[in-house]
Amino acid sequence: MALAPQDSKLTVKDYGSSQDVRWCPGCGDYSILAQMKKALANMQLPKENVVFISGIGCSSRFPYYMDTYGMHSIHGRAPAFATGLKTVRPDLHVFVITGDGDALSIGGNHLIHAIRRNVNITILLFNNRIYGLTKGQYSPTSECGKKTKSTPFGSVDNPLHPLLVALGSEAGFVARSVDVHTKHLAETLEAAARHQGTSFVEIYQNCNIFNDGAWEWATDRKIKSDNLIELEHGQPLRFGSNNDKGLRVNSNLELEVVTIGENGVSESDLLVHNSQRKDPALAYMLANMHHPEFPEPVGIFRQVQRPIYDDDVREQVRKAREARPGGDLKSLLHAGETWTVSASN
Amino acid sequence: MALAPQDSKLTVKDYGSSQDVRWCPGCGDYSILAQMKKALANMQLPKENVVFISGIGCSSRFPYYMDTYGMHSIHGRAPAFATGLKTVRPDLHVFVITGDGDALSIGGNHLIHAIRRNVNITILLFNNRIYGLTKGQYSPTSECGKKTKSTPFGSVDNPLHPLLVALGSEAGFVARSVDVHTKHLAETLEAAARHQGTSFVEIYQNCNIFNDGAWEWATDRKIKSDNLIELEHGQPLRFGSNNDKGLRVNSNLELEVVTIGENGVSESDLLVHNSQRKDPALAYMLANMHHPEFPEPVGIFRQVQRPIYDDDVREQVRKAREARPGGDLKSLLHAGETWTVSASN
C-alpha cells in the first residue's frame, strides 16, 4: 500500500483503542497486537486511513483494540468485506485479521479468491491450530491424531498448510512469523503492509488455554534455532544453534538438511534464498517443510509483483470514462432507442 | 476405490440412462460422458454401486445421463455431499462431477477440504473456462482480459489454476486430460477411479456456445503435440510434433524447454517423470506451466498414497467398539451417574 507519512508523529500507544483487551492472560494474541501497533507507528500510517476487518474467533477481536476503523464481521468472510471496501476505497490500508478456523475452515474460499485476485490488502492469519473462541475443537491446521473436544479419539483429518494454500492460489507475498519473536514479527508485518497486492502472513500463535505449547519447538529459546530457519532474500539458507546447518537441493530435486563441514559440504553448496523468483515452486517446497522432519522457515517466502485487482478495476472505469464520457443522469436514462410521443398525438 | 468385478459383463451402453441428453450439440461434455461409460465398462463396476454427485452447471447435468445412482445437488457443494455419502457407505464408488465455476468459484472451499481430508472419491472438473449454464459469464479459470457478458471491458481477475489449488491442498492424485482425446481421457478416468483417496482430474472441455475454441491449441491436430506434453511415469518428458523437444530443470531450478540435439542436449538431460514423488513440488512446477509460454502437461501429475479420511473414520469407530463395546440402547441411556428412586420413597 502507498504509505502516507504525516507531520505529528504517532506513537505506538496512539494506535490502541480504549477498549479493555479481553484475551486470556498469556494468549499469544497480545504480542501480535503489540507488534502491529509498533509496525503501524513505524510506518506512521494515519489512524483514520487504516481499517482492520476480521471474522469471528478470539483473534478476530483484534479490531476492537486498535484506534482505527474496524469491522468485526462474520465467520470466515473477512476477505470478502475487505475486497469490497478496498475496491471502492484505494486510499485505505485494509488489514484482514483471521484465525486458522476463520480463514481455512469456513472462510477458505474467500481467502483463496482474495489472494488469486490479488486485492491490495494484508491478510494476517493467527494460527493456533485450534478453535479458541468455541472452546477447543480441532481446526483445519490441527495435526492428525489430535485429541480435542470434538475428537476425543484423535482427529483423522489431514491438516491444511496455510502457506501451501496461499501458494496454490499463486499468492504474490507469502510470509511466516511467530507471536513471541517480536522483532521478526514487527518487521514481517511491516513488509507485508508495504507490499502492493495481497500479502499473506501466517503467524504461529499460542493458545495457552486450549492448545498450549503447540509451537513450543519454535519458541523455546533452547531449541528454536534448530527448528526454525530464517529466510533472508539473497542469503544462503543456514540455521541451527551453531549455525552450521543448511538446506540444499539434492540431485533428486528435493530439499535436504546438510551440515557445513560434514561430507565436504560448504556454505556455497547451500540454497540461496530468492523471494523474488517468478516461479513459486521453490517457495512451495520451502513451505512444505514440516517440523520435526525439517526446520520450518520463517520470514518472507515469496514477494513478487502481480497485477492488482482493485487497481485494475478502477483503471478500467477510468479508461471507460475517458473513452466514452458517461455524462449525466439524463444521458444515462436516455441511452439506447427512444421515441417521442408529442402532445398533439 | 476397491473394484468389484462381476459375472455378466456390462457394456458401455448399459451405463447410460434413458434420459435425453440435453447439452448443446457439439458440447465437449458429450465426449466426457462417452469416455466415462467406457471407463466404467472397462472396470465392470456394478451400476448400483456407482454414485455420481454434481453441483449446478451444464456439466453438472451429467448424473442424469448415467444409469447409476445420482444426485444433482446445489451449486458448489457436491464434494460435501460426496463426503457424507462416502463416509457412511464405503462400498460405493462416488464420483463428483463439477465445472470450473461450480468447483472453484462458489465451491472452492468444499473442494479443498475434500482433497485435504483425502476422502475416497473421484472429482472430475470439466473446465471450459466459462459459466455455461448461466449463459456466458467469465469463470475463475477465465484468462485475464476475457470479454464476457459480465466483463464487457475484459476481465481483470487473475485466474485460479485448478491443479495448483489441488496441490495446495496436497492432493494425492492429480491428473489432467482433454475432452476430445478420447483414449487418454478414458485411461485417465480409469486411473482416477482406481486410486484410493481423493483423485482430482481437470478435463479441458470445449463450450462451443460461449467459449468456443478455448482449448483449440490443445485439440487441433496440427498443433497439439507442440502444445501438450504427455506425462508418463518413469518416462523422460518429451514432446513436440517431431518429438524432439523436452523439459529439463535448469541450474536456477526452473523448468525449461530444450530441443534434443541442440546445444548438446540429449534425452538423458531431460527430466524423467515420477508421479510417485513424496514431495509434490515438482508436480506443482509442472502444473504451473501455462500455454503459450510452455507446453501444458496432460496425464497423471501425482499419484501417492495418503491416509484416507473415511477409512480412518470407520476404523476409529471399529476400534472404539472393540475397546469399549457400546452395547445396547439401555446401556447408552444409563451411562454416567444415575440414581434410583424407589417406589417406597
Add this chain to the structure above:
Amino acid sequence: MSSMETVDTAGPQRKVEVIEGATVRFAGDSGDGMQVMGAQFSTSSVIHGNDIATLPDFPAEIRAPAGTLAGVSGFQINFSSQEIYTPGDGIDTLFAMNPAALKVNLADLYEGGLLVVNSEAFTDDGLEKAGYKTNPLEDGSLNNYRVVSIPLTRLNRDAVEGLGLDRKAADRCKNFYTLGLAYWIYNRPIEPTVKWIEKKFAGKSDLMEANLRTFRAGWNYGETAELFTSAYHVEKADIQPGVYRKITGNSALVLGVAAASKLSGKDLFYASYPITPASDILHEVSALKNHGMMTFQAEDEIAAICAALGAAFGGSLAVTGTSGPGLALKMEAIGLGIMTELPVIIINVQRGGPSTGLPTKTEQADLLQAWGGRNGESPLAIVAPATPSDCFTMALEACRIALKFMTPVIILSDGYLANGAEPWRIPEVDDLPAIDAPFCTKPNAEDGFNPYTRDERLARPWAVPGTPGLQHRIGGLEKQHITGNVSYDPKNHDFMVKLRQDKIDGIANDIPPLKVFGDESGDLLVLGWGGTYGSITTAVERARKAGKKVSQAHLRYLNPFPKNLGEVLSRFKKVLIPELNLGQLRTLIRAKYLIDAKGLNKVQGRPFQVAEVLEAIDKALED
C-alpha cells in the same frame, strides 16, 4: 381484436382491418432467434405508438437438442391502442417454426386464431422429435385455426441467394423472413428493425444485406401471396406525451440504482454472482463503467453481499443482486448489515422454487424468506415493484430508504418483471426524488464519536473510514446504544432489538399511503403485490365494467406496510389476495390485521391469466 372496420391504406390490393390490439407469439427452437424477433416486434410496436406488454419464455437448457419440446423458446407480445397491463391470456397469432413449437404453444391460440408454420420443418424426423404420431398439418387437427403454411426455408434461401453465404449462414437469416411477414400482417413500421440490422451487422455487409433482403422478402410475401385476407392495423395508443424507451424490469432496476447513485453522489458498487434470472443486472451494470459504476463478480453470493457491505462501510451505494437460492445464502450476512446498520440494497429476482426449482420461471415465493429468513429479530425494509418500469421507481425508493434509514433493503422483483418489457416514459431528472445522504464528518459527542447515536428517524450516522477522529469499530455482536461498543447487557439488548424494529416500522411515515383503484369501499378488495399487477388490474377493470363492486390495491411497500393499509382493508367486505405462491402475503396480512383474507394461489412458474383472476373475483363475491 375488437373493432373490425375495414380501411384502405396501401393501395387497392390491401385490405386492412383496424383492431384494438392483438397478442402474437413467436415460438421455435431456442437459438433460432425467437427472442430477437420478439424484441424487434416489440420495439417496432412501441415506436409505432402502441402500448405493449411482453412475456419471453426460455427453456432451462442452453440449447436443448434441436426440434425437441425441451428446446422450445417463445416470446409473446401484446400490443394495443389502449392501455394494457398484461402480455395477454391467449394468443391471436402464433408463429410456430417447427412441430415442437406448435405442440408446446397451440393450446394458447384462440379458436379461429392465425397460425403461421414453416411447412418444411414438418418432416418425419421433426414430427417424431415433437412426439406427433401424425402430421397436424394434414390430419385435420388444426381445423379450428386459420393455418398459413409456408415453405420458409426455401423462401428464405431464395431471398438471400447470390450473396455467397453458405447454407448454414443463409438459413440463420430465416427468422427475419418470418418477422417481415409478421410486420406486414400487423402493419408495423419496418424502419426500426432495418436500422437495428444495419447496426448489428455493421462491418459484415453480406450478412447485413442477407438479413435485410429476407426481412423485406417476408414483408412482400404478405403483400403478394394472397394467403391472407387482410392485414391488421392497431391505432396508436393515447399515451402521455414524453420521451419513451422500451424497458424490462432488470434494465429498470439497473437504471434505478444508477440514478440513485447519481442523485446521492455515492458511487455505485454492484456485487453479484450470476444466477438466472438476475444475471442481466450484472451484465448491464458492468457495461456502465463509463458512468463510473463498478461491478464485482464475486466467488459466490455470500462474498457478494459481504463485499457490498464492505463497500457500504466505505461510503458507496452498495447493491447486490441475486435470485432465491442466492438470497438464502446471503441471509447470515444481511443480519450483519442489520446489526451494523449499513445501507445496502439486496435485489432478489424471484424464480420458481424450492431449491433449484424452475430456474427460468417466475414465482412470488420468497416473501417470507425476505421478511423473516434470518436468525434473531432482524427486521429490514422490503419493496416490490409492480411492473417492469416500476422497477425503476422502486429501485430508487429502495436506495432512498437504505441511505436515509441506514438499513438493508430488499427489492423483490420476479422473473416475469425481469424479462418482461413495456414502454417507459423517461422521467425528467428534476422530477426524481432528492436523495440526501451526507456522511458524518465531525465528532458528535464530547468525548469523540458515537456511531450509534440516532437522528429523529432513528438512523445512525454514517462515518466512513478516512475521516479523521471518527475511528470506530462495528460488528455483529450486540451494540451498546449510543456508543456502539459491544454490550452483553440484557436490558440494552432488549432495547436495541426493539429500537431496530421501531426504526424499520418508522419507515411507514416516509412512504406514500396505499392507493385504491376503483371505489374507496365496496364488496371486495383485490390486494396484490409485485409482478401480478397487470393481470389483477385488467381483471378488476373488467369486473368493474361488469358492474361489480370490486376495487384494487397493490402493495409496493411490503415492510413496513403503508400506514393506511389496515384502514383500507376495513372498508371492504372481503379481501382477495392473488399470489404466485401458497399465500405468503396473505399470512402477513391476516396476522397483522386479523381479517379473513382469501387467496388465489397458483404456482405454475407463470403469471396469472386475467381470466383466472376474474374467476376468483366472481367466486369471492359469491361465497
Add this chain to the structure above:
Amino acid sequence: MSSMETVDTAGPQRKVEVIEGATVRFAGDSGDGMQVMGAQFSTSSVIHGNDIATLPDFPAEIRAPAGTLAGVSGFQINFSSQEIYTPGDGIDTLFAMNPAALKVNLADLYEGGLLVVNSEAFTDDGLEKAGYKTNPLEDGSLNNYRVVSIPLTRLNRDAVEGLGLDRKAADRCKNFYTLGLAYWIYNRPIEPTVKWIEKKFAGKSDLMEANLRTFRAGWNYGETAELFTSAYHVEKADIQPGVYRKITGNSALVLGVAAASKLSGKDLFYASYPITPASDILHEVSALKNHGMMTFQAEDEIAAICAALGAAFGGSLAVTGTSGPGLALKMEAIGLGIMTELPVIIINVQRGGPSTGLPTKTEQADLLQAWGGRNGESPLAIVAPATPSDCFTMALEACRIALKFMTPVIILSDGYLANGAEPWRIPEVDDLPAIDAPFCTKPNAEDGFNPYTRDERLARPWAVPGTPGLQHRIGGLEKQHITGNVSYDPKNHDFMVKLRQDKIDGIANDIPPLKVFGDESGDLLVLGWGGTYGSITTAVERARKAGKKVSQAHLRYLNPFPKNLGEVLSRFKKVLIPELNLGQLRTLIRAKYLIDAKGLNKVQGRPFQVAEVLEAIDKALED
C-alpha cells in the same frame, strides 16, 4: 424457603431448618470453577432426591481478565422437595468469589438473603476492577443481607498445607472449600462429590487429596464456625420411582438421536460445525464412537448439512446441529432436502441475535427463520422441546417424523435448554416408540423404479445406492410426480408444490393433540413454546392458586400445529403468548386462527422470570 420448622439431626450443636427449597448461585471469575461447583451441587441435590432446575451463565469471552465484570461466570440452581420448573426468579444464597461477582449478581439476591463472600478478594485492586468506589463489605450497602465474609484464600491454603502443592495449584482448590461450606449449609450429601474428585484426579494423588481436604474443611467450617445460625434441610421430593440421571438439553438431544438410531437400525451420522451453544452436541456424539455413532466436523455449516444429506441419501440417520447464524447458512441446502425429500434432522440451538448477537445467551427468535426462511414454497416439520429432558423426547419425535415422512425436520432448542439441567427419569427401552423406516429394495413399477411414488402419508420410497435395479437420480430441479424425472411442466409444478405442503400438513394426523393444563376453557389461555415452559407453568400454577381462570398449553409441534389447536384456542376468552422474541409464534397463530392473541415479549438473552409472566397474566385478565 417457606416452612421453617426446626429439627435436630446432627447432634446438639446443629440447628437445621426444614425448608421447601432454595435457590443458590455461585459466581466468580470464569475459570474459577463456578460451572464445576454448580454441576456438583446439582448432582448432589438430585441424588439427595430433590427436584432441580439450573441456569449456567457464561461470559462470551473465554477468559476475560481476572476480576473484571466481563469475566464473571455464574451458575444458579433451584432445588426443592416439590416439583419445580424454573431455576428461580431470585436467589436465596449467593456465593460471590470476588467484588465483580458481587456487583453483577447482587441485584438478584432476595432481601435478607445469605451472602457468602471471599473477604480476601475485596482488595483495592479487586474493588477497582469491579468499579466499586468504596468497599461494600464496609460501607453499609449490604445491610439488607446476611453477610458471611470469610478469608477463603487463607483457609483453603491452610487446608491443603503439607501436601507440597505450589501456591497456584493450592489456590486452584478453593472452589471446593466453598462447595463444602455450601453443602453444609444446605445439608447436601457429600459422597457424590467425593467420588467425583476421586475419579477426576485419579493418578494425581496430591491434587485429589488437596481437593478432598479443602472440600471437607469447607464443610467443617460451617459446622464449627458459628457464623451460621442454622443449616437448612430440603426434604426429598416426591418423585416418580425409577432410575434417574441429571441431564442437560444438549445431552438429551444426543441421547434422543442416538436412541432413534438404535430404534430404527439406521447408523447415526452427525455432521456439524462448532458454534455456541450447540457445540456440546458434537462433543458428546463424538464420544459415542463405541456405540457406532459417526461425527463429521465439517468445514462450515453448509458442508455439514450437505454431508448429512449425502449420508441420508446413503441410508443413514443424518443429523446436523447448529445455532442461528449457522441455520441461516444451511437454508439453501435444506431446500434441496425438501425437494429431494430426504430425511434429515436439523438441530438449531437458538441464541441471541440478530447476527452474532449475544452468542452465549438464550432467545427464541429463530422460529420464523425455521418456518419460512428458504426460497420458494419449502415447508418442513418443526418441533420444539419444552424442557431439558423433553429434548430427548422431541429428538426422537423429530427422527420418527423425518424417517416416516421422508422430510427434513428442524428441532428448535435454545441456549437455556441446552445448558440447563434437570433430573431425568430414564425411560424403559420398551416404552420408546418404534421407528420403522424400511428401505425400498424392489422395483415399484412395471417399468422399474419410480422414486416419487407416494405411500398413504405421501412419503416417497427410500431406495439407497447399492440396491440393484433401483438406480435413480435426485436433485433440486422440480420433479415429475411419480417418476421423479426433471419436469418443467407448469401444472406438475403446482401439483408438487401443493403436494409437498400437504405432506407436511398431514403430519398433524401423526402427532398428539395439544393438552391443556388447567381447565379446558376459561378467561385466559397462556400459550407457550420451547424453553419458556418452566416459567409459564409456575406462573400459571400460581395464578390458578390465586383463583384465576387461567390455563396453559405448550406447543411442542410448531409445524404443523396439533390438529386441535384452533379448537383449544376458541375455548378461551383471551390468549397470551409469552415468547423470548418480538412475537413470532404470535404471528403464526394470528395468521392461522385470526384471534387477537397478545404477547409477552422480552429479548434480554435470558428466560422469563415467573413474576414477569404472572404480571402479564394479571394484565391480560384486566385488559
